Amino acid sequence: MKRNVLIIGAGGVAHVVAHKCAQHNILLGDIHIASRTLGKCRAIIDSIKEKGSQCGPGLLKAHQIDAMDVEATKALIRATRSQIVINVGSPFLNMSVLAACIETGAAYLDTAIHEDPDKVCEAPPWYANHEWKRRDACRAAGVTAVLGVGFDPGxxxxxxxxxxxxxxxxxxxxxxxxxxxxxxxxxxxxxxxxxxxxxxxxxxxxxxxxxxxxxxxxxxxxxxxxxxxxxxxxxxxxxxxxxxxxxxxxxxxxxxxxxxxxxxxxxxxxxxxxxxxxxxxxxxxxxxxxxxxxxxxxxxxxxxxxxxxxxxxxxxxxxxxxxxxxxxxxxxxxxxxxxxxxxxxxxxSQGISYTAGVPAVAAAMLIAEGAWDVGQMVNVEELDPKPFIRLMNRIxxxxxxxxxxxxxxxxxxxxxxxxxxxxx
CATH class of the missing domain: 3.30.360.10 (Dihydrodipicolinate Reductase; domain 2)
Known part of the structure; x- marks a missing residue:
């Protein structure tokens, strides 16, 4: 069983992810939100408190970080004792945050494919250009990495x-x-x-x-x-x-x-x-x-x-x-x-952010419970969809x-x- 969630990003999808994690913090544990702009993280926490989203006692804390900095991200994962990292920042961050998870043993989730800032619409298959190159490293470290677990993809x-x-x-x-x-x-x-x-x-x-x-x-x-x-x-x-x-x-x-x-x-x-x-x-x-x-x-x-x-x-x-x-x-x-x-x-939030954020939290809950904690890198269609669909129905x-x-x-x-x- 894994506990404590670090959310990377403070945009619209991160807002939903944080609220839904807070609604299920009895299972997920402490909730940490980190981005370059500390004020945005704190605003999300204020929103959670205003809506009464937090289900049970537990830590809800904001952090400032440049997630392109792998060493800083590793340090934050360890300091917060986060065993699940939900990356809903810019897709430019994927490979850096993934590297930090592999080196710390934290489970990794994202909602979009990695992008290189200098390249637009690379030739397919895109995952093979970036994330799939870390498959062996995930497997060797026993790290669960679920790629693209928003709505589409996900x-x-x-x-x-x-x-x-x-x-x-x-x-x-x-x-x-x-x-x-x-x-x-x-x-x-x-x-x-x-x-x-x-x-x-x-x-x-x-x-x-x-x-x-x-x-x-x-x-x-x-x-x-x-x-x-x-x-x-x-x-x-x-x-x-x-x-x-x-x-x-x-x-x-x-x-x-x-x-x-x-x-x-x-x-x-x-x-x-x-x-x-x-x-x-x-x-x-x-x-x-x-x-x-x-x-x-x-x-x-x-x-x-x-x-x-x-x-x-x-x-x-x-x-x-x-x-x-x-x-x-x-x-x-x-x-x-x-x-x-x-x-x-x-x-x-608006519905576009909601549809992207809820599935990421459902996946985190399945990892926390063990059903999707597979110890390797996967795309969503490689996992059993039944518990995922039923859980989303509920949340x-x-x-x-x-x-x-x-x-x-x-x-x-x-x-x-x-x-x-x-x-x-």
Whole structure:
């Protein structure tokens, strides 16, 4: 059993992670929050106290750290006696925080793939370029490292694994669909770190089709989907983290990621990109100042965490699987609906942060209990999805299934009457 959690980062997702850890601190132990800006960590702690999120007695403490400094991160892990580290800081930190965990024996979790600040949209498979190079070191040290355990990547990986095992003989395609049908009322804002958001969409879109990588341009391919609760929505083919591990681990010939974008987002994005304002390369102004355009854009856009008070509407994120069952065509959509206003009421966050933060805490709880404490590096689809899905149902993210037999809440341990005809 592992106890005491160190949260790296103090943004919107870290805010959710800290609240949910506090709600379950009887299991998880002391909660520490660390980032470069101590004031942001303290603000999260104040929010936890205002919401009454802390379940039982235990330490809740803020720390200042540059997590790129491996030695400093190691020292903080040891000083706090943290056995679980949840890295929800910038993806630029992944390899440094992972190294600190390997050397201290702490379990490591993150919610996004590592990024090199000087490279945008590296060639696939991205995990092989960075995290997977530390697999042997994790195994040798007996360190559990669960990669990409937000929602996408993370929950959608578990959904794919579970649905393949439960509903299909063979799967031909997995389409991951991410729709935010909410509105924040601002002229323009991104739902997570603008720098990371724009870096995802400024270069080649990689998808896994016919068992090989296929390249497209951003916004080149679109498709309309009719989804539960949010209705008919347009989504665009987009490259995304989970494709890079699921393509390797699931043996499915077609795995694609589709994200919803409104016309306004696309127009603003296109103007910014065409003007060169989304470039990660520094430029020099007429006054001799060197600036990075993308960081300037980030600085003038709203902090995603600030969107929460006015956010209304819902998200729908899930996996549409197509294949065969007993030799006949079969299709299943396994998904979650998250309400922005309900997320704000519970923990003071918007739904995008909520969907990313809750799964990381569920994974930490499974590591603390031992179910997912596997002593090696894994992606989510390599783990048993059943305890993960059931736990998320209990702590804030309910999973549902829609297929020919209807739409129902999924309890992965209890086969419902609707499923009987499928699995018989």
């Amino acid at each position: 929950v959608v990986n578990a959904y794919g694994r579970y649905a393949m095992d439960a509903y299909f003989d063979e799967v031909q395609s997995i389409d991951i669909i991410d729709i935010n049908a909410g509105s924040h009322g601002r002229y323009f804002a991104t739902n997570f770190d603008p720098e990371i958001n724009f870096r995802e969409f400024t270069s080649t879109v990689w998808s896994w089709e016919d068992s090989q990588w296929k390249a497209n341009a951003m916004f080149e391919r679109r498709q309309d989907w009719d989804l539960p609760v949010v209705g008919k929505r347009t989504a665009y083919l987009t490259g995304h983290d989970e494709l890079h591990s699921m393509s390797k681990n699931l043996g499915v010939p077609n795995i694609r990621f589709w994200m919803g974008f409104g016309d306004h987002y696309i127009n603003v994005f296109t103007v910014l990109k065409n003007l060169g304002l989304l470039s990660e390369k520094p430029v020099r102004t007429a006054e001799g100042l060197e600036v990075v355009p993308l960081k300037v854009v980030k600085a003038v856009l709203p902090d995603p965490a600030s969107l929460a008070p006015t956010y209304a509407g819902k998200t729908c994120i899930g996996d549409l699987l197509k294949g065969t069952r007993h030799g006949k065509p079969h299709e299943t959509f396994i998904y979650n609906i998250c309400d922005h206003e309900a997320s704000y009421e519970e923990v003071g 804030g993210l309910e999973t549902r299934v829609r297929d020919a037999d209807g739409d129902r809440v999924l309890d992965p341990y209890e086969e419902s009457p609707a499923m009987a005809s499928i699995t018989s």
